[in-house]
Every structure is written in structure tokens, then in C-alpha cells.
Amino acid sequence: MFKKILLSAALMAAATAFAADLPSVKILATGGTIAGTAASSTQTTAYKAGDLGIQTLIEAVPAMKDYANVSGEQVVKISSNNMDTKTLLKLAKRVNELLADPKVDAVVITHGTDTLEETAYFLN
Numbered sequence: 001m002f003k004k005i006l007l008s009a010a011l012m013a014a015a016t017a018f019a020a021d022l023p024s025v026k027i028l029a030t031g032g033t034i035a036g037t038a039a040s041s042t043q044t045t046a047y048k049a050g051d052l053g054i055q056t057l058i059e060a061v062p063a064m065k066d067y068a069n070v071s072g073e074q075v076v077k078i079s080s081n082n083m084d085t086k087t088l089l090k091l092a093k094r095v096n097e098l099l100a101d102p103k104v105d106a107v108v109i110t111h112g113t114d115t116l117e118e119t120a121y122f123l124n
Contacts, residue, residue: 023105026098027072028091029054030119032080032112049079049112057110068106080112080119088122095123 029035031050035057038047054072064070075094076087091109098104111119 023068024103025068025070025106025108026104027054027058027070027108027110028094028098029057029072029074029077029110030080030083030087030091030112031077032110032114032116034110034112035077036112050077053077054110078112079114080116081114083112083115083119088119091119092123 033049035052035054036047036049037051054074058064058070058072073094075091078087095107095109098107109119109123
């Protein structure tokens with residue numbers, strides 16, 4: 001019994017050490033196409049962009065945990081054609097805060113397709 005407990009503790013410690021070696025990635029979600037919903041996967045009318053929250057998207061791809069320590073933050077839940085200056089400034093401020101944190105290795109932004117290039121240009 002003691003050997004089983006010791007082995008379990010060793011495996012848990014190894015898993016924790018491995019997780020600590022993975023990069024820390026923060027996902028900032030803005031809504032858009034990737035977070036859209038409809039009554040069916042082929043429906044093109046009554047589609048709602050930005051409906052799903054970031055945690056739902058993270059849970060949909062469980063294999064991410066094998067490559068990075070991923071956490072998410074919902075900045076807004078909008079269609080990207082509704083991206084405005086106020087939201088861009090809020091997003092830029094949060095990106096800068098996260099990138100200044102030595103514990104954060106990367107920031108990923110989920111975004112819709114309509115204004116993706118404008119947001120990328122602004123953040124650059």
C-alpha cells in the first residue's frame with residue numbers, strides 16, 4: 001500500500017513539474033465567428049456571432065493542455081463588425097498588461113473575420 005501511495009505521489013509531482021514547463025498562454029476572447037452559434041452546424045440564417053464564452057471554447061479543445069497552460073478571459077462578446085475604438089483600446093491595454101507579466105508567454109486573441117485585420121493593425 002505504501003508503495004502505491006509513493007508511486008501516486010511521484011506521478012503527481014512529475015505531472016505538476018511537466019505542467020510548469022509548459023508555456024503559459026492567455027486567450028483574450030472578443031466573440032466573433034469562432035464563438036458563434038446557430039440551431040444547426042449548417043444553418044446560415046439566425047446565426048449569432050460571439051455567443052459562446054471563452055471557457056466553452058477552451059473546453060472544446062482539451063488537447064491544448066498537452067501543449068500549454070491555457071487560460072481565458074472574456075473581453076467582449078460581439079460580432080467583429082461591432083468592434084469600436086473603445087473596445088480596441090480596452091483590448092490593447094489588456095494585451096500590454098499581460099505581455100508585461102513575466103509569467104505569461106503568449107497572448108492569443110479570438111476574433112471574428114469582418115475586422116480582424118483592422119484589429120491586428122491597431123494592436124501592432
